[in-house]
């Protein structure tokens with residue numbers, strides 16, 4: 001006698017699914033795209049997710065019936081079998097049915113943050129309090145301590161849609177990791193680097209991602225993110241925050257309350273510093289072909305770019321190695337890095 005299955009109950013999670021396991025569980029659709037095989041036959045390429053991770057899936061039959069329904073952000077009940085393909089787990093689907101949002105507990109499907117966001121935020125505040133330059137510190141404080149919307153978003157935002165630090169709090173984790181490295185390099189190359197400018201580069205380089213990405217359910221690019229992008233959005237924020245600081249009595253160090261009528265207030269954010277901060281954001285992708293309108297043209301910008309590049313790559317490759325299912329010492333082919341990676345002992349230690 002076959003067991004009665006409750007389609008809405010989440011009993012099986014992505015992380016537990018092993019090769020050859022039968023799959024019978026609801027999932028959130030992270031990606032849904034139609035592709036064609038070598039013979040021109042259409043199939044549906046899917047990525048399912050729940051709070052424990054993501055898994056790929058393919059549908060070969062009844063494509064038109066599923067196309068308009070099984071869309072990104074939808075909940076589906078799936079039956080099938082898990083296979084391994086090119087080192088990655090994949091569900092071969094035999095049955096799939098759309099579920100209504102009120103039939104599932106959404107919290108079981110959104111990724112859990114692997115980091116302690118409160119302690120990361122406390123570290124950020126510590127870095128800000130250690131800044132010496134009064135203008136740079138005032139700007140950092142206005143953005144990361146006084147702006148409640150930014151603080152809230154920062155504790156939730158991933159650093160990317162799918163590449164590096166792609167989980168809630170991932171952006172903050174990336175910012176702290178970059179800033180720790182910048183702190184180190186400021187000492188290594190002393191006295192040739194301005195630590196406070198480096199710090200602002202670390203804090204602000206990806207700040208535009210708070211609005212570039214939408215991450216309420218499935219992370220995706222927002223309308224503004226698609227058309228403007230996080231570098232320019234970050235520069236716009238800096239411009240706005242400095243304007244607000246200059247208008248605020250006592251917003252900047254040295255401005256005595258009521259000492260000057262607004263139009264005569266002489267304490268402004270020095271223009272050269274403002275432009276340097278903007279340059280840190282605009283140049284952090286390093287090369288024009290990677291989306292930076294300017295290449296790094298001061299040492300601090302060069303260091304921020306290098307550290308950012310290193311931190312995102314380490315996180316991307318570490319995650320790739322961790323999730324790879326190929327038996328033995330080598331991963332499957334990583335398409336974006338065009339190579340196989342060696343799997344050291346920690347990969348196996350963490351799976352026990």
Ligand SMILES: [Fe+2]
Pocket residue numbers: 205206230284285
């Ligand atoms: Fe970036």
Ligand SMILES: [Fe+2]
Pocket residue numbers: 174205206308312
């Ligand atoms: Fe970054």
